[in-house]
Amino acid sequence: MGNRALEDYLKAIYKLAHEGHGAAVGTGAVARALGVSTPSATNMLKRLAAAGLIEHRARRGVTLTPTGEKAALEVVRHHRLLELYLTEALGYSWDTVHAEADRLEHAVSEELEARLDEALGYPTVDPHGDPIPAADGTVRAVRDRPLPSLAPGQAGIVGRVSDADPEKLRYLADLGLVPGAAVTLLDSLPFEGPLRVRVGDAEGSEHVLGRELATDIFVRSAGVDRDPAKGNR
Amino acid sequence: MGNRALEDYLKAIYKLAHEGHGAAVGTGAVARALGVSTPSATNMLKRLAAAGLIEHRARRGVTLTPTGEKAALEVVRHHRLLELYLTEALGYSWDTVHAEADRLEHAVSEELEARLDEALGYPTVDPHGDPIPAADGTVRAVRDRPLPSLAPGQAGIVGRVSDADPEKLRYLADLGLVPGAAVTLLDSLPFEGPLRVRVGDAEGSEHVLGRELATDIFVRSAGVDRDPAKGNR
DNA sequence: TTTTGGTATTAGTCGAGACTAATCATAGCG
DNA sequence: CGCTATGATTAGTCTCGACTAATACCAAAA
Ligand SMILES: [Mn+2]
Ligand SMILES: [Mn+2]
Ligand SMILES: [Mn+2]
Ligand SMILES: [Mn+2]
Numbered sequence: 001m002g003n004r005a006l007e008d009y010l011k012a013i014y015k016l017a018h019e020g021h022g023a024a025v026g027t028g029a030v031a032r033a034l035g036v037s038t039p040s041a042t043n044m045l046k047r048l049a050a051a052g053l054i055e056h057r058a059r060r061g062v063t064l065t066p067t068g069e070k071a072a073l074e075v076v077r078h079h080r081l082l083e084l085y086l087t088e089a090l091g092y093s094w095d096t097v098h099a100e101a102d103r104l105e106h107a108v109s110e111e112l113e114a115r116l117d118e119a120l121g122y123p124t125v126d127p128h129g130d131p132i133p134a135a136d137g138t139v140r141a142v143r144d145r146p147l148p149s150l151a152p153g154q155a156g157i158v159g160r161v162s163d164a165d166p167e168k169l170r171y172l173a174d175l176g177l178v179p180g181a182a183v184t185l186l187d188s189l190p191f192e193g194p195l196r197v198r199v200g201d202a203e204g205s206e207h208v209l210g211r212e213l214a215t216d217i218f219v220r221s222a223g224v225d226r227d228p229a230k231g232n233r
Numbered sequence: 234m235g236n237r238a239l240e241d242y243l244k245a246i247y248k249l250a251h252e253g254h255g256a257a258v259g260t261g262a263v264a265r266a267l268g269v270s271t272p273s274a275t276n277m278l279k280r281l282a283a284a285g286l287i288e289h290r291a292r293r294g295v296t297l298t299p300t301g302e303k304a305a306l307e308v309v310r311h312h313r314l315l316e317l318y319l320t321e322a323l324g325y326s327w328d329t330v331h332a333e334a335d336r337l338e339h340a341v342s343e344e345l346e347a348r349l350d351e352a353l354g355y356p357t358v359d360p361h362g363d364p365i366p367a368a369d370g371t372v373r374a375v376r377d378r379p380l381p382s383l384a385p386g387q388a389g390i391v392g393r394v395s396d397a398d399p400e401k402l403r404y405l406a407d408l409g410l411v412p413g414a415a416v417t418l419l420d421s422l423p424f425e426g427p428l429r430v431r432v433g434d435a436e437g438s439e440h441v442l443g444r445e446l447a448t449d450i451f452v453r454s455a456g457v458d459r460d461p462a463k464g465n466r
Numbered sequence: 467t468t469t470t471g472g473t474a475t476t477a478g479t480c481g482a483g484a485c486t487a488a489t490c491a492t493a494g495c496g
Numbered sequence: 497c498g499c500t501a502t503g504a505t506t507a508g509t510c511t512c513g514a515c516t517a518a519t520a521c522c523a524a525a526a
Contacts, residue, residue: 059475
């Protein structure tokens with residue numbers, strides 16, 4: 001097919017750029033994210049650069065140009081609108097939507113995008129807590145921090161969880177660790193040990209989480225509940 | 234992309250086989266249907282044959298094998314479920330759904346297919362009157378005849394209209410010539426001339442239709458209203 | 467300063483699907 | 497019975513994305 005590959009590269013670059021704060025994205029990272037060999041990535045990155053979608057400083061890394069960022073946001077918007085629509089309107093569970101949306105995202109027209117947006121009431125957050133870029137390319141900034149960065153005894157609200165692994169998502173849902181849930185870090189064992197957390201408000205249930213799993217959960221301060229996402233639902 | 238091309242070829246062959254009653258489908262017809270050169274079609278047909286999806290008697294034409302027919306029906310089912318879902322649930326008009334479904338059909342998983350089917354109440358007809366193949370590969374037989382084959386004075390019910398041309402569909406909708414509408418052939422001018430029809434019951438409105446347009450409208454006898462399609466909606 | 471190891475690029479190949487130009491096969495007509 | 501029109505196939509290319517194997521770069525360690 002034509003632009004499916006390009007779109008997936010742009011999306012991957014966008015996401016990598018936003019988790020490794022600001023720095024340029026390496027060829028290898030892109031390759032790993034897409035399950036592709038590094039020469040394949042090099043080749044593709046050159047073409048993206050030739051198309052003016054990315055800046056490619058050889059042996060340095062890669063950054064999205066404004067045009068490229070716009071295109072990437074378009075794909076991300078499709079993906080997240082689809083994820084939300086599939087769960088809200090068609091009863092999908094949040095652990096299965098990702099794969100479905102990954103295929104559908106490339107076949108979504110501007111009209112379908114608009115109709116999904118409308119049917120959902122112009123949402124700003126997807127089922128996993130990721131922000132849905134607006135039609136004009138605006139994205140709410142994410143300031144959530146990984147759960148382990150809380151101080152012992154500190155409370156937070158789950159803002160976002162990593163949406164890649166269905167198993168993980170099912171497990172988190174069982175524990176009640178979904179976006180919007182209150183969570184308190186009771187203590188965290190040293191030497192990268194597990195964390196003990198309370199899920200829910202005053203007398204919620206306690207759980208122990210492995211370090212790795214906890215790192216995929218992002219929280220915001222419990223006090224500061226100025227979340228634009230809640231604005232228009 | 235991988236199977237998008239194959240699926241489109243299978244779908245095209247299926248549809249051509251069903252409009253030219255029973256005969257084998259020629260390479261040229263396939264090429265024309267897909268907007269592709271005949272050598273491209275020859276090449277692709279060979280690969281479909283190698284995959285056991287079609288029977289290709291050289292210089293004869295092509296027929297779907299049971300496996301091929303099953304695969305084709307799968308695509309057709311996706312297409313028509315999507316068309317219906319887009320109109321019913323997302324407010325698409327019937328002239329624009331075809332193009333959208335043509336892209337989405339290849340990205341529909343078995344799960345999404347099942348959920349669309351359920352959300353629509355297990356429908357059997359798409360917005361243009363085409364039958365939706367059941368999950369088990371069953372298709373309601375279509376016995377509708379072209380409008381011009383009615384005898385002057387004879388009444389019928391619109392069963393199906395050709396869904397390829399949006400302009401045409403908009404025009405037909407304006408005239409009220411949609412599936413389920415009653416239509417009476419008042420008279421038809423000789424030498425392939427235009428037809429005068431009444432749309433609606435006793436005192437409906439009268440319209441004149443060009444021969445070509447009329448040939449894209451398919452009707453069933455007004456009396457025999459044993460239509461399985463009306464069964465479960 | 468030389469060695470080493472991780473990362474990126476080059477070189478060469480492959481299959482999918484498309485194209486054009488040239489050739490063939492056959493049905494039907496004269 | 498031979499000729500021709502129509503339709504199908506062959507031959508040869510092209511682009512897109514992927515791959516492996518070989519090479520080049522560069523930073524840090526020795
Ligand atoms: Mn994708
Ligand atoms: Mn998501
Ligand atoms: Mn299609
Ligand atoms: Mn249709």
